[in-house]
Amino acid sequence: MTVSIEIKDIGKIFGQGAKAVTALENANLSIACNEFITFVGASGCGKSTLLRIIGGLETHTSGKLEVNGQPITGPGVDRAMVFQHYSLYPWLTVIENIKFCRQLKAHTANRTDADVETAAGRADALLRLMGLTHVPHTFPNQLSGGMQQRVAIARALMSRPPILLMDEPFGALDAQTREVMHDLIRHVHRIEGSTIVFVTHDVEEAIYLGQRIVLMAPRPGRIDTIYEVPLPSERQQDMKLSPEFLSLKREILDRIRETSGMKTDFEQLERLSAQTSDNEV
Ligand SMILES: Nc1ncnc2c1ncn2[C@@H]1O[C@H](COP(=O)(O)OP(=O)(O)O)[C@@H](O)[C@H]1O
Ligand SMILES: [Mg+2]
Numbered sequence: 398m399t400v401s402i403e404i405k406d407i408g409k410i411f412g413q414g415a416k417a418v419t420a421l422e423n424a425n426l427s428i429a430c431n432e433f434i435t436f437v438g439a440s441g442c443g444k445s446t447l448l449r450i451i452g453g454l455e456t457h458t459s460g461k462l463e464v465n466g467q468p469i470t471g472p473g474v475d476r477a478m479v480f481q482h483y484s485l486y487p488w489l490t491v492i493e494n495i496k497f498c499r500q501l502k503a504h505t506a507n508r509t510d511a512d513v514e515t516a517a518g519r520a521d522a523l524l525r526l527m528g529l530t531h532v533p534h535t536f537p538n539q540l541s542g543g544m545q546q547r548v549a550i551a552r553a554l555m556s557r558p559p560i561l562l563m564d565e566p567f568g569a570l571d572a573q574t575r576e577v578m579h580d581l582i583r584h585v586h587r588i589e590g591s592t593i594v595f596v597t598h599d600v601e602e603a604i605y606l607g608q609r610i611v612l613m614a615p616r617p618g619r620i621d622t623i624y625e626v627p628l629p630s631e632r633q634q635d636m637k638l639s640p641e642f643l644s645l646k647r648e649i650l651d652r653i654r655e656t657s658g659m660k661t662d663f664e665q666l667e668r669l670s671a672q673t674s675d676n677e678v
Pocket of ligand 1: 411412418419420438439440441442443444445446447618
């Protein structure tokens with residue numbers, strides 16, 4: 398296995414003294430090249446913090462982090478990020494958004510016409526891959542959320558990043574669009590061969606997409622359990638109804654409830670509804 402990302406005893410504390418929050422404690426994990434790994438867990442367990450540390454947008458307080466054997470000192474072209482909110486430039490069209498970073502670089506000294514042509518070819522290929530060939534000159538606010546997120550993914554892929562970091566990228570989409578995006582991102586993973594680290598709070602999404610699932614737990618934020626997904630590499634939507642899928646989903650949901658201490662307090666709810674009806678009398 399060629400290791401892409403090596404996380405060793407990573408810790409992160411925000412703030413100081415009485416107000417200090419341990420967002421991450423002793424996180425250890427090796428992520429392989431071309432792996433599709435998903436992170437799942439209750440809100441506040443440090444998923445985004447860990448992803449941002451890998452992306453170089455946040456520093457860790459302790460431990461060691463390496464990408465392809467090199468320590469991380471900040472963001473780099475080897476790691477592209479996609480967030481829940483599409484973060485497109487509203488004044489640029491779809492194709493201009495996709496080419497944006499390239500255009501910035503086109504003004505640098507050591508860039509040739511051939512480079513610019515290659516970039517144009519790559520942008521067209523990404524338009525096709527993401528099903529955007531009918532909207533290249535459309536502005537983001539004329540597109541649905543799903544289409545905007547396709548543009549954001551195409552833009553992230555533009556520089557052929559070996560690593561794609563995604564933080565709840567489909568969290569704002571409706572269920573049907575999300576299913577389409579799931580099959581699309583798995584297709585992208587096959588074609589582009591990048592390592593994908595995908596954060597979600599949706600267990601079904603984590604299982605359907607991932608080869609491995611990292612379950613995180615809160616207070617302090619930490620890696621709790623790592624699961625291998627017992628599904629073939631070609632995924633189909635109806636696998637979500639298979640016994641292996643459902644049993645893993647139940648196991649993970651139970652573990653999230655156990656570690657987060659969150660459960661529905663039915664007695665409390667009954668008392669509340671009894672009080673409400675007393676007041677109405
Ligand atoms: N910039 C910050 N300053 C202070 N605390 C933060 C900051 N970012 C995150 N935290 C805290 O760190 C913990 C983990 O947050 P986060 O990584 O966003 O969790 P998740 O993405 O799993 O919901 C939470 O308790 C959160 O309040
Ligand atoms: Mg988060």
